[in-house]
Amino acid sequence: MTLSEDALAVPLLSVRGLTKLFGSFAACSQIDLDIAPGEIHALLGENGAGKSTLVKMLFGVLQPSAGQILWNGQSVAIGSPGEARTLGVGMVFQHFSLFEALTVGENIALSLDPKISLAQISDEAASLSKAYGLPLDPKAHVADLSVGERQRIEIVRALLQNPKLIILDEPTSVLTPQEADRLFETLFKLRDEGRSVLYISHRLEEVRRICTRATVLRHGKVTGACDPRQETPASLARMMVGADIAEVHRDNIPAGEVRLEIKDLSVPSRTPFGVSLKDISMRVCAGEVLAIAGVAGNGQGELFDALSGEHTVPQADAIRIRGRGVGQTGINGRRLLGAGFVPEERHGHGAVTGMPLSDNLLLARSQSDRKAFLAGGLFSVIRHGAVRTAARRVCQVMDVRKSGDDPAAGALSGGNLQKFIVGRELDRQPALLIVNQPTWGVDAGAASRIRQALIDLAKAGSAVVVISQDLDEIFEVATNIAVISEGRLSDPYPAGTLTLEHVGLLMGGIHDKHSQPEATHAH
Amino acid sequence: MTIFEAILLTVITASTPLVIAALGELVTERSGVLNLGVEGMMIMGAVAAFAGAQIFGSAYVGILCGILGGAIFSLLFAFLTLTLVANQVATGLALTLLGLGASGMIGESYVSIPGIRLGAIAIPLLSDIPVLGPVLFRQDLIFYLSIALVLGVNWFLFRSRAGLKLRAIGDSHSSAHALGIKVIRTRYLAVMFGGACSGLAGAQLSLVYTPQWVENMSAGRGWITLALVVFASWRPWRVFAGGYLFGAVTILQLHAQAFGLGIPSQFLSMLPYAATIVVLVIISHNRRTTLINTPASLGKAFVPER
Numbered sequence: 149m150t151l152s153e154d155a156l157a158v159p160l161l162s163v164r165g166l167t168k169l170f171g172s173f174a175a176c177s178q179i180d181l182d183i184a185p186g187e188i189h190a191l192l193g194e195n196g197a198g199k200s201t202l203v204k205m206l207f208g209v210l211q212p213s214a215g216q217i218l219w220n221g222q223s224v225a226i227g228s229p230g231e232a233r234t235l236g237v238g239m240v241f242q243h244f245s246l247f248e249a250l251t252v253g254e255n256i257a258l259s260l261d262p263k264i265s266l267a268q269i270s271d272e273a274a275s276l277s278k279a280y281g282l283p284l285d286p287k288a289h290v291a292d293l294s295v296g297e298r299q300r301i302e303i304v305r306a307l308l309q310n311p312k313l314i315i316l317d318e319p320t321s322v323l324t325p326q327e328a329d330r331l332f333e334t335l336f337k338l339r340d341e342g343r344s345v346l347y348i349s350h351r352l353e354e355v356r357r358i359c360t361r362a363t364v365l366r367h368g369k370v371t372g373a374c375d376p377r378q379e380t381p382a383s384l385a386r387m388m389v390g391a392d393i394a395e396v397h398r399d400n401i402p403a404g405e406v407r408l409e410i411k412d413l414s415v416p417s418r419t420p421f422g423v424s425l426k427d428i429s430m431r432v433c434a435g436e437v438l439a440i441a442g443v444a445g446n447g448q449g450e451l452f453d454a455l456s457g458e459h460t461v462p463q464a465d466a467i468r469i470r471g472r473g474v475g476q477t478g479i480n481g482r483r484l485l486g487a488g489f490v491p492e493e494r495h496g497h498g499a500v501t502g503m504p505l506s507d508n509l510l511l512a513r514s515q516s517d518r519k520a521f522l523a524g525g526l527f528s529v530i531r532h533g534a535v536r537t538a539a540r541r542v543c544q545v546m547d548v549r550k551s552g553d554d555p556a557a558g559a560l561s562g563g564n565l566q567k568f569i570v571g572r573e574l575d576r577q578p579a580l581l582i583v584n585q586p587t588w589g590v591d592a593g594a595a596s597r598i599r600q601a602l603i604d605l606a607k608a609g610s611a612v613v614v615i616s617q618d619l620d621e622i623f624e625v626a627t628n629i630a631v632i633s634e635g636r637l638s639d640p641y642p643a644g645t646l647t648l649e650h651v652g653l654l655m656g657g658i659h660d661k662h663s664q665p666e667a668t669h670a671h
Numbered sequence: 672m673t674i675f676e677a678i679l680l681t682v683i684t685a686s687t688p689l690v691i692a693a694l695g696e697l698v699t700e701r702s703g704v705l706n707l708g709v710e711g712m713m714i715m716g717a718v719a720a721f722a723g724a725q726i727f728g729s730a731y732v733g734i735l736c737g738i739l740g741g742a743i744f745s746l747l748f749a750f751l752t753l754t755l756v757a758n759q760v761a762t763g764l765a766l767t768l769l770g771l772g773a774s775g776m777i778g779e780s781y782v783s784i785p786g787i788r789l790g791a792i793a794i795p796l797l798s799d800i801p802v803l804g805p806v807l808f809r810q811d812l813i814f815y816l817s818i819a820l821v822l823g824v825n826w827f828l829f830r831s832r833a834g835l836k837l838r839a840i841g842d843s844h845s846s847a848h849a850l851g852i853k854v855i856r857t858r859y860l861a862v863m864f865g866g867a868c869s870g871l872a873g874a875q876l877s878l879v880y881t882p883q884w885v886e887n888m889s890a891g892r893g894w895i896t897l898a899l900v901v902f903a904s905w906r907p908w909r910v911f912a913g914g915y916l917f918g919a920v921t922i923l924q925l926h927a928q929a930f931g932l933g934i935p936s937q938f939l940s941m942l943p944y945a946a947t948i949v950v951l952v953i954i955s956h957n958r959r960t961t962l963i964n965t966p967a968s969l970g971k972a973f974v975p976e977r
Binding site: 208209228229230233241245246247248249250254257258259262289291419 | 832835836838839842843845846847848849850851852962963964965966967
């Protein structure tokens with residue numbers, strides 16, 4: 149055996165028995181991992197499986213409680229992100245570590261050698277971004293950039309340090325399919341240059357497409373190491389979840405009366421970095437699930453605020469619920485008409501974390517279900533018994549797992565709290581339900597439970613609007629799909645006539661009617 | 672000396688402490704720390720400067736004592752809010768109350784003792800220019816320092832790498848930490864710079880403005896600087912302009928009161944506050960630039976993950 153062959157056999161990065169304890173809770177336990185030079189290695193796992201903790205230890209943000217990290221066969225201690233960078237580790241975070249108030253050039257400069265001038269950094273960044281097909285303007289303020297552009301800054305910033313290993317944390321969760329394709333090309337280019345990539349994801353299709361080896365984590369432990377190309381999505385999912393995930397079933401039912409109608413709704417942005425809604429029109433009928441797809445930050449939040457009445461609009465007739473103009477009506481007024489709402493943010497918006505579940509249920513429904521929960525007429529005395537019973541019923545129906553009978557909302561895991569919040573609305577059998585990002589950051593089991601509940605609600609004769617970034621989810625639940633981009637909503641298309649690529653084009657803001665499948669009215 | 676020159680001189684004397692203290696607070700707030708204790712640090716600086724000048728018989732030693740007094744006092748704030756993660760608003764208010772009380776106690780023996788006035792330094796040639804010469808170039812050291820501070824802070828924040836890091840911390844301390852920037856250490860230094868500036872402003876009060884020690888002699892100037900920083904959207908040149916605007920209107924309304932224009936004196940005393948707020952609100956009407964200059968993590972506690 150020659151020396152060079154020997155060197156090839158040594159992995160670039162090895163991790164042996166790595167453990168991280170938070171108190172008595174082991175976020176990572178006895179992790180073993182090997183990354184060879186020039187490979188794209190996938191790290192798979194559900195939310196809370198310990199992927200982020202592991203990566204933070206590799207990048208020096210967290211210190212391991214036990215175990216060893218080997219770099220080119222040498223044992224190393226990575227005490228800070230700075231040390232990780234000197235070693236040759238670059239990182240692209242899931243939640244970008246960018247400074248909105250600074251320019252692109254300043255953001256890049258912050259992670260580099262202070263001796264290099266800002267002008268020089270801008271030049272280098274420009275040439276790098278051209279070489280890897282990642283266009284960037286160094287003088288632009290980050291606050292004005294799209295999510296995809298922000299990710300490019302992170303990648304260019306990591307590349308400027310000429311790293312041997314690049315870690316990407318859920319990079320495609322914020323991208324359109326086309327943007328993701330471009331990212332993959334960049335990754336292949338990096339691999340061909342002999343760099344290694346650690347690719348963190350829970351998207352199985354994508355991992356099977358670009359990775360040659362995968363390590364699967366569950367509850368902080370390694371549950372499998374495999375070649376993802378040899379596996380099926382189902383077998384990978386089993387390794388991730390530890391059980392088969394219930395498939396969501398959907399039967400089409402004929403559409404009934406119009407429950408929600410929006411006509412030429414325009415809402416100017418309330419903040420400088422917000423999105424204005426432009427000429428939005430749509431109608432949703434009983435029995436229909438309309439899914440609104442789109443990349444984050446294209447007006448989804450603003451649309452939800454306008455639909456729910458969190459921010460009313462001056463034209464009463466721009467929004468009609470069951471034929472009644474409700475533009476100027478607040479949330480409770482709309483609830484009284486039979487509508488239900490589930491906002492995007494669970495903590496502090498969908499639920500008060502410090503309050504027990506029963507109080508959270510009452511807060512949402514004290515006006516719309518006044519008779520059931522309040523007694524004594526004007527005195528509005530709370531009927532605790534009735535509220536508790538309702539909360540218990542919601543937990544049972546939605547399979548909410550909790551400790552104790554009526555714990556604080558904040559004590560529940562994200563998935564269980566989301567099941568409770570959705571269940572709280574479903575419990576009223578709303579004639580119209582509007583949900584924003586129903587399964588964001590929720591584990592696969594809870595997500596499939598929530599999606600099934602939304603479909604069942606529509607089947608029982610309600611109208612459902614789902615605003616989501618997750619295309620898999622959209623194709624699972626939707627009867628019709630519309631896409632929001634830069635505050636404009638496309639025509640709705642029957643889910644069966646659309647492919648992932650079509651939705652991706654619409655998400656990118658391409659509204660060329662000729663290249664699209666025929667819209668619903670053509671059928 | 673003409674009456675015009677005299678007015679200009681008093682405007683400068685009234686504005687200098689505001690500009691200095693506001694620049695210090697600006698740097699502190701740009702790092703994401705809200706220190707409401709400017710009033711307390713200023714009065715501690717004033718009493719330290721007065722005592723130092725008395726003990727060593729030199730106004731220059733007094734300046735040094737004022738700077739040190741403010742910086743050391745601010746260290747208490749930094750320790751409580753950055754190391755012990757106490758609430759910044761409450762701690763800042765406590766710092767003001769403590770400073771006002773403690774300075775009264777320290778300065779008890781100095782009440783009604785004649786102070787030592789800081790002498791003027793004439794800059795050769797420049798001080799011979801008519802009108803401007805005596806006003807701008809026959810000034811005391813603290814005035815020259817205040818001008819150097821405006822230029823220096825502006826350069827530091829927007830041209831130097833250290834200033835870039837400081838702004839980054841103020842924008843998002845967790846992102847800065849993830850990049851390996853020392854958040855707590857930088858904030859300690861920023862708070863102490865703010866304290867030193869407040870102390871210097873206090874020294875100006877007890878060595879230049881009215882060279883004597885009077886209890887509560889800061890007279891609410893600390894609070895005005897806090898407002899100046901916000902209304903100037905955390906930008907050094909606007910702080911400078913705001914400070915001088917406030918100083919100018921204060922002096923002019925005093926003259927107006929002396930002339931007896933028949934306007935109620937309460938209304939005239941209100942003018943500096945109203946004029947400064949109106950002007951600064953108008954120049955900061957562009958919400959986008961204001962948002963970009965506002966330190967997003969202002970007043971938020973930072974606890975690194977372990």
